[in-house]
Amino acid sequence: MKYMLLIQSASNPEELDAATAADGSTFSDWVSYDRTIRDSGVHVSGESLADLTTATTVRVSPSGERLITDGPFAETREVLGGYYVIDVPDLDVALDWAARCPGARGGGSVVVRPVANFDA
Amino acid sequence: MPGEDASTGGGPTSSVASSVEAVFREERGLLLAALVRRFGDLDLAEEVTSEAIEAALVHWPVDGVPARPGAWLLTTARRRAVDRLRRDRSAAVRLALLQAEAERAPAVPPPDVAGDLPDERLQLFFTCAHPALSAEDRTALTLRCLAGLGTPEVARAFLVPPATMAQRIVRAKRKIREARIPFRTPGPDELPDRLPGVLQVVYSVFTEGYAASAGTDLQRADLAEEAIRLARLLRRLLPTQREVAGLLALLLLIHARRDARTGPHGELVLLDDQDRGRWDRAMIEEGRALVRVALTGGPPGVYAVQAAIAALHDEAADVATTDWPQVVALYDVLYALAPSPVVALNRAVAVAMRDGPEAGIALLDELAGEARLRGHHPYHVARAELLRRMGRLPEAARAYRRALELAGTEPERAHLRRVLAALSPPGISG
CATH class of the missing domain: 1.25.40.10 (Tetratricopeptide repeat domain)
Structure with a gap:
């Protein structure tokens, strides 16, 4: 069963309490998590996303007109920073990988969503 | 579910019907848990559980009640489940997988010596109280799957229309199926994280019954008694977990005062004014023995401490002679926890x-x-x-x-x- 782990980081780190802010992940935490998840055989895919300031939004109107806008900017409390897709037996295993992800700490969160399976 | 209304008919089959009801009430959870374990599908398990009950209603009046009614129901339900999966083409692959798994799995454990069904209910407790479900869904599923209440009864317990509760249960079961929430008992390393969720469900059933948050009845004793049944069941399934003993103790020590808590016209009587002669002494003694278990062998948990406080009230002859310094000390411990x-x-x-x-x-x-x-x-x-x-x-x-x-x-x-x-x-x- 495939699950996507959507890694959300806090968009306003300055609003965090001191203990949470100090619990943030380091680069070496990420390197080590990434190596573990790839070596474990559950890894399907995963990318980290460039900064939100580089994002562009596209909408197409009913008449076919393209509407291109800068952003979105961080209006919400959390911003998608990257994802993993993993293939594991059940939700408990997926939640376990999410809990070990450095992105779940320091005010961030990881949303776990099953990947829809239209063949079932 | 047609099976649930079976006892209302009366007539020549009514004694068999009520015995089916008794089996159903006693063993529905056992049956459901065993089927969920076998087929990994809560909906299918519920459907064939009901079908097995209906089959019993047809056959038992003619053939007599079998010597091992639980085993009879399980065998019948299993056959129905396999039939359904065979009819359902998309499930054929899954059935093959299940059979392959069953062949790989070690031999079936010997059935529980006490009954004629294996007891797989602990897994079902952990699935129903899974943290990925909302708090309301956990309580509703637990009442339905483990207390054996029908959807209308669960709806009544929460004072919501049956259709609302039915929707909620459908949605929760859909999440279990589609997000693949497993049917398994957490390992010893996960238990400290997961057990409080299960205990919380049972406690919230109790508090809902003890002081209904809305409505005209002060207490709905049936819900409080359901909670005590669930806590007793958990205590049997997890005999070494002291917080389970603490929870059961707490519920018993509070429920022991139920008769003194309302006056002749249903009015509220506070602890200070209760006729302590109407407290249930046997229940208090059972609760006190469990408090000792819950407090022995390590730092106490939150239910053990609350139970100890309830025990101090239950042991006192009146409010004035209650050991208030000890009550304050226990609240200090509780506040620290x-x-x-x-x-x-x-x-x-x-x-x-x-x-x-x-x-x-x-x-x-x-x-x-x-x-x-x-x-x-x-x-x-x-x-x-x-x-x-x-x-x-x-x-x-x-x-x-x-x-x-x-x-x-x-x-x-x-x-x-x-x-x-x-x-x-x-x-x-x-």
Whole structure:
């Protein structure tokens, strides 16, 4: 069963309490998590996303007109920073990988969503 | 589910029907858990459980009740499940997989010596109380799958229309299936994280029954008794977990006072005024023995400490001779384990009993800024009570009126109106 782990980081780190802010992940935490998840055989895919300031939004109107806008900017409390897709037996295993992800700490969160399976 | 209404028919089959009901009530959870384990599908398990009951209603009046009714129901339900999966083309692959898994799996464990069905209910407890489900869904699923209540009964328990509850249960089961929430008992390393969730479900069933949050009945004893049944079951399934003993102890020690808690006209009677002769002594003794288990062999958990407090009340002849210093000390322990404004409120009341109302009021005033207490009527009742004892009657009346605005059940409101009326002499309004 495939699950996507959507890694959300806090968009306003300055609003965090001191203990949470100090619990943030380091680069070496990420390197080590990434190596573990790839070596474990559950890894399907995963990318980290460039900064939100580089994002562009596209909408197409009913008449076919393209509407291109800068952003979105961080209006919400959390911003998608990257994802993993993993293939594991059940939700408990997926939640376990999410809990070990450095992105779940320091005010961030990881949303776990099953990947829809239209063949079932 | 047609099977659930089977006992209402009467007539020549009624004795068999009621025996089916008894089996159903006793063993529905066992049957369901065993089928869920075998087929990994809660919907399928529920459907074939009902079908097996219906089959029993047809066959047992003719052939007699089998020697091992639970095993008969399980075999029947299993056959129905396999038939359904065969008919369903998309499930054929899954059935093949299940069969392959069953062949790989070690031999079937010997059935529970006490009954004729293996007991797989612990897994079902953990699935129903899975943290990936909402709190309401956990309680609803637990009542349905483990207490064996039908959807209309669960809906009544939560004072929502049956259609609303049916939708909620469908949605929760869909999440279990589609997000693949597993049917498994957490390992020893996960248990400290997962057990509190299961205990919380049972406790919330109890509190819902003990003090209905809305409506005209003060307590719905049937829900409180369901919670005690569930806690007893958990205690059997997890005999070494001391917090399970603590939870069961707490429920018994509170429920022991049920008869004294309401007056002849259904009105609320507070702990101070209860006729302690009407407390259930046997239940108190059972609870006290469990408190000792829960407090022995390591640092106590939150249920053990609350049970110990309840035991101190149950052991005292009256309010005056209650061991208030010990109650305060236990609230200190509880606050260290689980700090919350509600625990601080209860501690303040105990301090008032130990040191006098002035000391209690000082602590309550410190809590006045707590958002969670502002709309919590027991806070205002406690303040009103202490102010009354100090002779500050206009302030007491104001606090009682605030509590009256917030109280949920009619008996509680009636009680507050009586106290308020006694406070102000006729003709004078405060």
